[in-house]
Amino acid sequence: MTTIKGVLFDFSGTLLRIEPAETWLRAVLAATGTAMDEAEIVRRAGELERAGALPGGSRPVEIPAELAGLWEIRDRDAACHREVYTALSRQVPLPRPELYDALYERHMTAAAWHPYPDTADVLAELHRRGIRIGVLSNIGWDLRPVLRAHGLDRYVDSCVLSYEHGVQKPDPELFALACEGLGLAPSEVLMVGDDRTADGGATALGCAYMPVEHLPVDRRPDGLRPVLDLLG
Template structure:
């Protein structure tokens, strides 16, 4: 049996979870100085969620034809990522045009993300054992400040972000690149993620794969701890 020497973690839905749509919209309203009563806020937040406008949240119930092709490759480029998600949000009428950009900016803040309860403990223990640690994410912006704000960066050796390489999971090239960043052969690396298609693509280059459930942070208190058994 191969000894695991490195672990790659997905970001959204694996190490951290995005805030609910209502608090996301409320924060954007506050940032833009726009008033909205609570009942209307709840309705608009639900509509934004159905539209799939919150990155890291639920996917769109229906993707507009004009965005369909871009949706599939949204994580390869930062400008495209912003255009797709603000485009989805614009399907929902909001009282001020600046709210669409405010919503996008909000989701990139540390306050919009909640670490899973066992994330810090698992990363610290892996680091203590001498395991190389990376974050490999399909994302359109730099997540490093969010990791730093939550104290998770101290144990992470490298971050490989799709938008910085023009590749997105499950492209084998991105997994191979991440393994090189760890300085390890793929056969020595475990990929941990909540998407069996995107993250599970790691097996194509020879990595092991451990799926976790995509649940709110308080609904998955110890989903990452099985990693410690696999690298023990």
Template sequence: MTAIEGVLFDFSGTLLRIESAESWLRAALTASGTAMDEAEIVRSAAALERAGALPGGSSPVEIPADLAGLWEIRDRDARHHRALFTGLGRQVPLPEPELYDALYERSRTAEAWQPYPDAAEVLARLHRRGIRIGVLSNIGWDLRPVLRAHGLERYVDICVLSYEHGLQKPDPRLFALACRELGLDPAAVLMVGDDRTADGGATAVGCSFLPVDHLPVDRRPAGLRPVLDLVG
């Protein structure tokens, strides 16, 4: 078996987790100076979650027919990503039309994301071992400032973001590109992610794959530590 010399991590649900839909809505209301009744906040947050409007949150219970095409290509272009998620948000009536954009902007801030408890420790230990580290994400915006704000960017050698390349996982070309940027043969690279279809696609180019559970941060205190056992 080829020794692992590099690790690619997914972003959302793997290294960091998005806040709850209720926290997300409350922050957007504050940012826009909009008032809502407390009970309505709770109801609307639950409806936004069912609609799949929170990037990094739950998938839609039902995708509206007019957004189905965008859903399939949402991570290939920044405009697609914004249009899809603000469109999903608009399935839920809110008191001010600017709230849908305010919600999207909130989802791109460092404050909306929380690292998993072992993320910094695992990245730091891999970095000290001389392992090449990359973040490979299906996303529609630049996550580097979020990594930086949480003190994780210092350990990361490369970021490969789907919207910057017009490709999204599980397209083998995106994994191959990430391996080239790491400067490693795919056989020497481990992909770590919470989506067995999207992230597991790394095996098509010869990478190893380690799945992690997409759980709230307080329910997954050590989900990344098995990486340390797989990497010499």
């Protein structure tokens, strides 16, 4: 059996989790000085969640036909990513038109993302053991400042982001780029992620794969620790 010398981690739902939709909406209302009735805030937040308007949150209950094509390729291009998610949010009536762009901007801030309780400890231990660490994400914006703000970048050797390469998981090309970024053969790399289709696609290239559950941070205190046991 080939020894694992590197671990690739998905970002959203694996290392960090986006804030709840209601928190997201409230933060933007506060930042823009927009007043809304309390009951309406709760109602609109629920509608935004069902619309799938929060990147990293729930998938849309129903994708509008005119957005279906863009939805499938949303992580290949930054402009496409913004267009899709702001269009989804615009399905929900809000009191000011500028709120839709403000919501999108908010989700890219470090304050909107919360590391899972064991993320820092697991990354630190892998780093201590000399294991190469990469982040491999289907995403439409640069997550590196978020990692930096949470003190996680010190452990990460490489970041491969779909929108920077115009290709998204489970395409083997993206996994190949990520393995190259670690300087390792696919057989020496473990992929860890919450999406068994997108992240599990790493096995087609010869990587190992370990799934984690996409749960709120307070419901998954030690989902990443099995990585340490797996590597011995």
